[in-house]
Amino acid sequence: MTTVSIAKAKKGSNLNKVENTNSVYLTKQLNLWYGEKHALKNIDLDIKENEVTAIIGPSGCGKSTYIKTLNRMVELVPSVKTSGEILYRDRNIFDADYSVEELRTRVGMVFQKPNPFPKSIYDNIAYGPRIHGIKNKKILDEIVEKSLRGAAIWDEVKDRLTENAYSISGGQQQRICIARALAIEPDVILMDEPTSALDPISTLKIEELVQELKQDYSIIIVTHNMQQAARISDKTAFFLNGEVIEYDQTDAIFSNPSDKRTEDYISGRFG
Amino acid sequence: MKYIDQELVVKRMNGRNIVNTLFKGLFLLATLVSLLFLAILLYRIGTQGISHLSWDFLNNFASRFPEKAGIKAALVGSLWLMAVVAPTSIILGVGSAIYLEEYAKKNRMTAFIRTNISNLAGVPSVVFGLLGLTIFVRALSLGNSVLAAGFTMSLLILPVIIVAAQESIRAIPGELRDASYGMGATKWQTIVKVILPAAIPGILTGSILALSRAIGETAPLIVIGIPVIIQFLPSGVMDTFTALPMQIYDWSSRPQQEFQVVAAAGIIVLMVVLLLMNTVAAIIRNKFQKRY
Numbered sequence: 001m002t003t004v005s006i007a008k009a010k011k012g013s014n015l016n017k018v019e020n021t022n023s024v025y026l027t028k029q030l031n032l033w034y035g036e037k038h039a040l041k042n043i044d045l046d047i048k049e050n051e052v053t054a055i056i057g058p059s060g061c062g063k064s065t066y067i068k069t070l071n072r073m074v075e076l077v078p079s080v081k082t083s084g085e086i087l088y089r090d091r092n093i094f095d096a097d098y099s100v101e102e103l104r105t106r107v108g109m110v111f112q113k114p115n116p117f118p119k120s121i122y123d124n125i126a127y128g129p130r131i132h133g134i135k136n137k138k139i140l141d142e143i144v145e146k147s148l149r150g151a152a153i154w155d156e157v158k159d160r161l162t163e164n165a166y167s168i169s170g171g172q173q174q175r176i177c178i179a180r181a182l183a184i185e186p187d188v189i190l191m192d193e194p195t196s197a198l199d200p201i202s203t204l205k206i207e208e209l210v211q212e213l214k215q216d217y218s219i220i221i222v223t224h225n226m227q228q229a230a231r232i233s234d235k236t237a238f239f240l241n242g243e244v245i246e247y248d249q250t251d252a253i254f255s256n257p258s259d260k261r262t263e264d265y266i267s268g269r270f271g
Numbered sequence: 272m273k274y275i276d277q278e279l280v281v282k283r284m285n286g287r288n289i290v291n292t293l294f295k296g297l298f299l300l301a302t303l304v305s306l307l308f309l310a311i312l313l314y315r316i317g318t319q320g321i322s323h324l325s326w327d328f329l330n331n332f333a334s335r336f337p338e339k340a341g342i343k344a345a346l347v348g349s350l351w352l353m354a355v356v357a358p359t360s361i362i363l364g365v366g367s368a369i370y371l372e373e374y375a376k377k378n379r380m381t382a383f384i385r386t387n388i389s390n391l392a393g394v395p396s397v398v399f400g401l402l403g404l405t406i407f408v409r410a411l412s413l414g415n416s417v418l419a420a421g422f423t424m425s426l427l428i429l430p431v432i433i434v435a436a437q438e439s440i441r442a443i444p445g446e447l448r449d450a451s452y453g454m455g456a457t458k459w460q461t462i463v464k465v466i467l468p469a470a471i472p473g474i475l476t477g478s479i480l481a482l483s484r485a486i487g488e489t490a491p492l493i494v495i496g497i498p499v500i501i502q503f504l505p506s507g508v509m510d511t512f513t514a515l516p517m518q519i520y521d522w523s524s525r526p527q528q529e530f531q532v533v534a535a536a537g538i539i540v541l542m543v544v545l546l547l548m549n550t551v552a553a554i555i556r557n558k559f560q561k562r563y
Binding site: 100103132 | 357444445447450451452453454455456460464465467469
């Protein structure tokens with residue numbers, strides 16, 4: 001598939017799009033080190049609300065590190081140091097008085113490998129609301145249904161909510177994980193290569209889901225799959241060796257990249 | 272140019288197969304040897320002791336007449352001992368394991384502590400007896416009570432429980448932690464709602480196996496001065512008591528031949544208790560086994 005045809009296919013869906021001005025995440029001069037290793041270098045990114053922002057790049061380019069920095073999950077790795085700012089809704093997430101727990105209730109995350117808890121489907125979805133203090137059974141029931149509907153998996157699992165989440169397929173598990181992220185009623189959903197462990201049909205379902213979810217959420221998705229980025233994202237950032245090489249409308253990136261390295265990468269010359 | 276010569280491979284196949292069969296036989300032999308000794312042990316104790324097993328044996332106190340000797344004091348004493356050891360060692364052990372795995376920074380100091388906990392598991396039990404004698408019996412003036420013996424035994428099996436709990440906690444995939452933290456859970460919520468439920472089968476299995484070790488230990492009890500012959504049951508943790516292995520040791524060291532039979536009957540009781548504990552461990556393991 002040539003890059004041009006992807007871009008053309010994409011254009012139709014973007015015709016009636018109004019340029020969005022509200023930033024959800026504003027990253028300013030972000031640097032990150034794992035011990036001595038300089039993993040992110042002077043990152044500046046302005047991520048808009050109600051859009052799908054794709055982050056692409058070869059393995060080890062820092063794209064997963066960056067997305068994990070957005071909800072500070074990266075700090076679970078010992079020896080991580082950061083400098084610079086990430087403003088989430090105009091508030092620096094590194095501020096001492098901004099607790100990571102508070103940030104993470106606004107920013108849901110879906111991981112590379114489906115990772116449901118070894119609990120029932122219901123308890124998986126209710127996990128987030130419960131830790132944030134919701135005990136009322138009726139409210140929990142409503143959240144569970146709403147989240148599962150939101151992740152387009154309600155019809156498949158509504159009769160087996162008490163079954164272990166590991167009894168369903170990997171693709172369904174990943175949508176359970178998306179539903180679980182929706183259950184905390186987030187503002188942003190971070191997705192770290194959410195389809196890399198899934199078959200093509202499950203991948204398609206998740207991609208369709210992402211398109212629906214962006215009506216209500218801002219989505220940032222890391223992907224190895226360039227076609228996927230082209231299909232589902234509004235903006236794309238190309239990372240290489242810890243730097244943002246190019247960040248633009250997805251159409252522009254795929255049809256007319258301004259940097260030679262971006263062009264080489266998306267045309268499959270490396271990576 | 273090929274490096275693997277097919278003809279040579281065929282020629283050597285015979286020799287390889289012989290070696291293959293030889294080692295299979297060797298490992299089978301090793302298994303049979305251990306099974307054989309176990310069978311002899313069970314046979315000897317079974318044939319000797321079964322004749323003495325009766326309700327009276329379970330319900331009588333010790334006696335200098337073999338036909339009247341019973342195991343009541345030792346059996347109840349061992350249960351009392353377990354009532355102290357189980358909560359003490361599991362709470363301390365699981366607590367330490369959680370701290371070491373989930374809270375402690377991964378640096379040289381914690382690596383040093385981890386290694387030494389494993390080493391402690393290999394320290395002879397008599398050394399723990401001396402420790403218990405110094406600290407609990409003398410310094411804390413607990414005397415030769417259930418409490419002193421229970422604390423000593425807890426120290427003895429603590430390393431085993433810590434290591435078992437650490438390993439079950441470590442076996443929980445990191446993705447489950449990520450999922451919990453990713454939704455804004457605190458460390459404590461993650462431990463209580465995700466880590467412990469997933470780790471509990473491993474923790475309980477390890478703990479029960481450690482407790483079976485404690486119920487069969489004699490040396491620490493001898494060192495802290497637990498009596499053998501007792502004609503009453505302890506009414507609280509501050510009373511003195513005796514335990515199954517003590518009683519068995521005493522009977523088997525008596526000169527009269529009849530006491531050997533009594534000792535064998537005592538061993539049967541001890542083994543039944545151990546078997547019950549291991550069965551509980553197996554049931555727990557199967558029932559709570561979780562897939563990730």
